[in-house]
Amino acid sequence: MQYRPLGNTGMNVSILGLGCAPLGGAYGAFEQAEAIRAVHLALDNGINILDTSPYYGATKSETVLGKALQGIPRERYFLSTKLGRYGLDDFDFSAERVRRSVDESLARLGVEYVDILLCHDIEFVSLDQIVNETLPAVYEIQAQGKARFVGVSGLPLKIYPAILDRARLDVILSYCHYSLNDSSLELLVPYLQSKQVGIMNAAATSMGLLTESGPPAWHPASQEIKAACAQAAQYCRARDVNIVQLAVQYALANPNFATTFVGTAHPEEVLNNIRWAEEPLDEQLLAEVQEILAPIHNLSWASGRAENN
Secondary structure, three states: OOEEEOOOOOOEEEOEEEEOHHHHOOOOOOOHHHHHHHHHHHHHOOOOEEEOOOOOOOOHHHHHHHHHHOOOOHHHOEEEEEEOEEEOOEEOOOHHHHHHHHHHHHHHHOOOOEEEEEEOOHHHOOHHHHHHHHHHHHHHHHHOOOEEEEEEEEOOOOHHHHHHOOOOOOEEEEEOOOEOOEOHHHHHHHHHHHOOOEEEEEOOOOOOOOOOOOOOOOOOOOHHHHHHHHHHHHHHHHOOOOHHHHHHHHHHOOOOOOEEEEEOOOHHHHHHHHHHHHOOOOHHHHHHHHHHHHHHOOOOOOOOOHHHO
16 A cells, blocks of 8 residues: 655555445445445555545444444544535534534544544535634634544535635545546646645545446436446446446546545455555556546536535
8 A cells, every 4th residue: 555645734644545425325235244344454454544424324424434443543544524514405514513513423433533624515605604614613623632634625626725715724625526537636736735735535436427337326417427437437348347446546646646535335345446556557448438538528517506616
């Protein structure tokens, strides 16, 4: 496993992180015992950063992850969780809710602190509230030692400079903007580096678009994007390659991103991802797949308020 520094945090994180949304059932049913084994396999094979949220499975992801982490020395892993989003349309970034949310997450996770605390999907609310109310409350939590570092997450890339021009962040977590079909996060790298912000990437498969089974029914991508990604997956399959392998390797190869979270609740998928992380990227296949995806390259979908897109 390779490790990279995460901005100025002093944390050296595995380039492959474990995304724990699937531990909340976002991508289908799973056995809790298998999910716990998946977490243990990840840690035993060099993955040292885990990301979750109370939103994933209505606290189920944090609860299952907390069970998995019981008895594991705290210094063996870095832990990221979130606040502010609790359901599909349930957002509360008030200072009072922020304080309660952190304590609830710590109790579910069975830890005294998290390494990273992220304001989750901030594009759904007023960014003025994030700057003027939410982040000051988060800084208080940081001062209390309950969170070592502070950041925000969300889909539209414009939210990051909108916040960073007005507030201090240690890290950001961007998803679905550095993958085979959308590499637009790369355009923001110079700005983020100028702010000395650690960059975390997530959703190397674009939330299931770049898989052999295709995306879940709730996926917000257009039919055009879904069709192109399905064509790319079929092209890889015809060459005896799982497109997930190519997607994971492509995301991990970019040195500008400290880590890329790949979500799974299945032990065999954890081992596949780790194996692929160690194998060389097939540059020829990559070029051929990128050609298939060229018509929809960097096309995305709206998320949250219109003014934040």
